[in-house]
Amino acid sequence: xxxxxxxxxxxxxxxxxxxxxxxxxxxxxxxxxxxxxxxxxxxxxxxxxxxxxxxxxxxxxxxxxxxxxxxxxxxxxxxxxxxxxxxxxxxxxxxxxxxxxxxxxxxxxxxxxxxxxxxxxxxxxxxxxxxxxxxxxxxxxxxxxxxxxxxxxxxxxxxxxxxxxxxxxxxxxxxxxxxxxxxxxxxxxxxxxxxxxxxxxxxxxxxxxxxxxxxxxxxxxxxxxxxxxxxxxxxxxxxxxxxxxxxxxxxxxxxxxxxxxxxxxxxxxxxxxxxxxxxxxxxxxxxxxxxxxxxxxxxxxxxxxxxxxxxxxxxxxxxxxxxxxxxxxxxxxxxxxxxxxxxxxxxxxxxxxxxxxxxxxxxxxxxxxxxxxxxxxxxxxxxxxxxxxxxxxxxxxxxxxxxxxxxxxxxxxxxxxxxxxxxxxxxxxxxxxxxxxxxxxxxxxxxxxxxxxxxxxxxxxxxxxxxxxxxxxxxxxxxxxxxxxxxxxxxxxxxxxxxxxxxxxxxxxxxxxxxxxxxxxx
Amino acid sequence: xxxxxxxxxxxxxxxxxxxxxxxxxxxxxxxxxxxxxxxxxxxxxxxxxxxxxxxxxxxxxxxxxxxxxxxxxxxxxxxxxxxxxxxxxxxxxxxxxxxxxxxxxxxxxxxxxxxxxxxxxxxxxxxxxxxxxxxxxxxxxxxxxxxxxxxxxxxxxxxxxxxxxxxxxxxxxxxxxxxxxxxxxxxxxxxxxxxxxxxxxxxxxxxxxxxxxxxxxxxxxxxxxxxxxxxxxxxxxxxxxxxxxxxxxxxxxxxxxxxxxxxxxxxxxxxxxxxxxxxxxxxxxxxxxxxxxxxxxxxxxxxxxxxxxxxxxxxxxxxxxxxxxxxxxxxxxxxxxxxxxxxxxxxxxxxxxxxxxxxxxxxxxxxxxxxxxxxxxxxxxxxxxxxxxxxxx
Numbered sequence: 066x067x068x069x070x071x072x073x074x075x076x077x078x079x080x081x082x083x084x085x086x087x088x089x090x091x092x093x094x095x096x097x098x099x100x101x102x103x104x105x106x107x108x109x110x111x112x113x114x115x116x117x118x119x120x121x122x123x124x125x126x127x128x129x130x131x132x133x134x135x136x137x138x139x140x141x142x143x144x145x146x147x148x149x150x151x152x153x154x155x156x157x158x159x160x161x162x163x164x165x166x167x168x169x170x171x172x173x174x175x176x177x178x179x180x181x182x183x184x185x186x187x188x189x190x191x192x193x194x195x196x197x198x199x200x201x202x203x204x205x206x207x208x209x210x211x212x213x214x215x216x217x218x219x220x221x222x223x224x225x226x227x228x229x230x231x232x233x234x235x236x237x238x239x240x241x242x243x244x245x246x247x248x249x250x251x252x253x254x255x256x257x258x259x260x261x262x263x264x265x266x267x268x269x270x271x272x273x274x275x276x277x278x279x280x281x282x283x284x285x286x287x288x289x290x291x292x293x294x295x296x297x298x299x300x301x302x303x304x305x306x307x308x309x310x311x312x313x314x315x316x317x318x319x320x321x322x323x324x325x326x327x328x329x330x331x332x333x334x335x336x337x338x339x340x341x342x343x344x345x346x347x348x349x350x351x352x353x354x355x356x357x358x359x360x361x362x363x364x365x366x367x368x369x370x371x372x373x374x375x376x377x378x379x380x381x382x383x384x385x386x387x388x389x390x391x392x393x394x395x396x397x398x399x400x401x402x403x404x405x406x407x408x409x410x411x412x413x414x415x416x417x418x419x420x421x422x423x424x425x426x427x428x429x430x431x432x433x434x435x436x437x438x439x440x441x442x443x444x445x446x447x448x449x450x451x452x453x454x455x456x457x458x459x460x461x462x463x464x465x466x467x468x469x470x471x472x473x474x475x476x477x478x479x480x481x482x483x484x485x486x487x488x489x490x491x492x493x494x495x496x497x498x499x500x501x502x503x504x505x506x507x508x509x510x511x512x513x514x515x516x517x518x519x520x521x522x523x524x525x526x527x528x529x530x531x532x533x534x535x536x537x538x539x540x541x542x543x544x545x546x547x548x549x550x551x552x553x554x555x556x557x558x559x560x561x562x563x564x565x566x567x568x569x570x571x572x573x574x575x576x577x578x579x580x581x582x583x584x585x586x587x
Numbered sequence: 588x589x590x591x592x593x594x595x596x597x598x599x600x601x602x603x604x605x606x607x608x609x610x611x612x613x614x615x616x617x618x619x620x621x622x623x624x625x626x627x628x629x630x631x632x633x634x635x636x637x638x639x640x641x642x643x644x645x646x647x648x649x650x651x652x653x654x655x656x657x658x659x660x661x662x663x664x665x666x667x668x669x670x671x672x673x674x675x676x677x678x679x680x681x682x683x684x685x686x687x688x689x690x691x692x693x694x695x696x697x698x699x700x701x702x703x704x705x706x707x708x709x710x711x712x713x714x715x716x717x718x719x720x721x722x723x724x725x726x727x728x729x730x731x732x733x734x735x736x737x738x739x740x741x742x743x744x745x746x747x748x749x750x751x752x753x754x755x756x757x758x759x760x761x762x763x764x765x766x767x768x769x770x771x772x773x774x775x776x777x778x779x780x781x782x783x784x785x786x787x788x789x790x791x792x793x794x795x796x797x798x799x800x801x802x803x804x805x806x807x808x809x810x811x812x813x814x815x816x817x818x819x820x821x822x823x824x825x826x827x828x829x830x831x832x833x834x835x836x837x838x839x840x841x842x843x844x845x846x847x848x849x850x851x852x853x854x855x856x857x858x859x860x861x862x863x864x865x866x867x868x869x870x871x872x873x874x875x876x877x878x879x880x881x882x883x884x885x886x887x888x889x890x891x892x893x894x895x896x897x898x899x900x901x902x903x904x905x906x907x908x909x910x911x912x913x914x915x916x917x918x919x920x921x922x923x924x925x926x927x928x929x930x931x932x933x934x935x936x937x938x939x940x941x942x943x944x945x946x947x948x949x950x951x952x953x954x955x956x957x958x959x960x961x962x963x964x965x966x967x968x969x970x971x972x973x974x975x976x977x978x979x980x
Contacts, residue, residue, distance in 0.1 A: 400866075413864060
């Protein structure tokens with residue numbers, strides 16, 4: 066009954082000096098949802114690039130058998146012709162074109178004259194949009210829609226190409242819970258129609274919920290493929306397979322020694338930078354003490370990042386009012402340089418866009434916020450800088466042959482360690498960490514938590530912003546909830562459960578509808 | 588864990604982007620040396636190349652900083668004309684002493700830089716637009732200042748700036764001892780700092796090239812530089828402009844590699860948002876970059892007016908394109924964040940040797956232009972290709 070739609074046999078792909086994949090095997094049964102798990106650098110994306118023809122036939126060894134025949138893809142077009150469509154983590158939509166135009170981009174619906182038949186385009190777009198559950202005008206520019214809806218457009222685009230096997234690379238990493246649910250539901254609906262998918266994901270709950278089978282990769286090798294329904298505690302098994310050992314505890318233990326209050330923010334109100342009158346953060350107040358980890362829980366669009374960035378030297382928003390107290394004294398924080406001099410640090414949720422200079426080396430990224438300490442009269446002490454970078458490479462366990470390595474070549478976990486090194490070196494005593502473990506594999510997450518523990522043990526105050534509630538419950542001493550720009554609750558971690566937090570995070574949802582735009586730093 | 592030495596292949600592949608340019612330079616020099624039967628490398632011609640392209644190299648130093656930060660400056664040709672014109676009017680017409688003209692030109696350059704810096708940094712007009720406007724604006728002001736006519740000649744002392752030589756200070760027969768001594772000191776200084784740098788890198792557990800390779804590189808550089816110095820010494824001695832140029836190259840290499848300002852320039856070009864969130868005062872840095880460009884354009888204006896012994900309404904035409912081309916040939920990235928002063932200088936020298944070589948061969952101006960255009964295109968194509976290959980992983 067169950068035949069394989071896809072078989073990848075003994076796939077080996079080498080880059081100069083690195084074996085990215087070695088004899089990898091992958092079977093996908095017709096119509097199943099197949100998850101692929103692995104730490105960053107395990108080879109998941111490389112494998113999918115081999116499958117979709119990004120790495121053309123001949124640059125790897127091994128066979129791809131699709132629907133019983135051996136195929137050789139020389140480009141993405143070849144694989145799409147066969148019905149294999151890949152949706153990348155970074156969506157490939159043109160922001161200023163309409164939904165319909167994006168759906169048929171490169172595949173335009175033309176009339177007899179060869180010109181685009183707009184009526185047919187928009188009509189067919191509406192049909193496809195209905196299929197993916199997207200209730201929008203097909204003429205709306207894509208830039209006006211949130212990430213969740215953009216993801217649906219990508220799927221509609223795939224459907225327009227008569228997809229037979231859909232590949233999704235971390236489709237929910239940028240989505241909030243509602244949008245994720247919707248997307249997973251859609252995958253199930255497609256499955257009922259006989260369209261299977263391969264899904265790369267780090268979210269184990271999600272995988273357990275939706276996948277029929279899961280293949281685990283580690284260091285370019287296939288570890289095993291497990292049948293989710295027939296496996297007891299599949300999440301534990303996946304983690305074990307990914308890291309090659311058992312993690313007894315996903316959150317390292319620490320001693321709680323909370324001291325004096327370090328930072329207090331009161332009545333903090335922030336307006337949207339380009340839409341006058343729109344309040345993004347509304348009279349929010351919070352504080353954090355030395356040696357304490359405070360969580361701010363909120364769904365995407367609740368104003369978490371906006372709150373943090375506006376406190377951090379007004380790097381977001383306008384017409385900001387409210388007070389900031391450092392160790393009981395009112396301070397002025399008018400720009401980022403002042404924020405840094407007052408010992409504040411903000412590690413962004415989007416490392417690549419806002420956190421790192423990807424084309425520079427590890428050394429310069431680590432020293433970027435602490436050059437004052439390395440320089441006199443405007444001249445940098447290069448030797449000292451190297452020494453500092455080496456110290457952090459060691460103490461933060463940044464896995465790299467040299468601190469002169471370009472940061473863009475590091476894995477997500479190691480990049481995050483560079484970001485944290487930068488802020489630790491800036492001598493911050495209040496660290497605001499925005500989604501500190503986003504896009505990072507399980508092993509590296511553990512390391513990041515260990516670093517956070519080390520920071521608070523040294524008397525620093527840490528604020529963690531996260532939409533992963535288990536993470537907040539596992540790492541924080543105290544948790545605030547933020548909904549629609551307002552603080553809706555505060556509780557010690559002992560009183561918090563996922564249900565309580567979720568309820569507070571979604572309060573007043575029906576009153577206001579806020580779009581989830583993220584145009585910080587306009 | 589990584590104390591060690593790198594072999595040639597590793598060095599070449601790792602630094603193909605920066606080392607490729609030096610190899611290309613040597614090949615081009617050899618190519619034209621053969622085609623011109625050695626005239627290219629004759630003492631007088633080597634001196635000529637230095638004099639003829641000095642102002643482009645001076646502009647390229649400022650331009651590479653502008654480009655690293657992700658901007659561009661299209662106005663430098665006009666600024667060269669304007670600063671030269673102001674100096675000429677003061678010195679030739681008003682009889683101000685030569686140094687008065689120089690100072691006035693530098694002040695005008697700084698004012699121009701401040702003006703453009705204001706619009707780029709504080710109003711947020713893209714540098715492309717600001718300096719495109721500046722190109723027209725300052726050309727117009729040049730015409731106004733000169734009243735639409737050329738001014739010449741400068742008093743002899745002024746022309747010494749660009750056309751003068753340090754010669755005969757220590758005597759010598761057939762060659763100038765002073766020139767050779769200066770070059771020897773420069774080589775010694777270079778060797779000393781290279782050896783010290785290497786020691787430091789070893790002390791900090793960084794990869795260094797293998798010792799024989801290092802020595803070979805030192806000897807090769809020393810030989811080339813000393814040969815160059817000897818050629819100059821057998822011609823007219825040490826050009827004043829070369830002293831100025833050497834000073835600027837060293838100073839700006841230090842600024843870009845060792846100073847906080849330089850670091851901030853790279854940070855802005857590499858990732859503007861990350862730079863802002865790391866506390867870089869982006870506006871002031873951008874202002875400083877444009878101010879500096881204006882200043883260097885002022886110096887180039889003095890040098891050019893001194894060399895051409897006057898000021899013309901059309902002076903400096905297309906200089907901006909030569910300076911920009913020098914930066915890109917020298918490995919600066921179109922998207923910002925990458926580039927080196929030494930790269931821009933070598934890029935400028937490649938352009939200079941090509942122009943000069945083709946002139947010596949009597950090749951038509953039109954063909955010269957075609958060749959230069961193709962070289963620029965290929966240099967950037969090479970850069971893009973490299974980046975794509977690096978990004979393919």
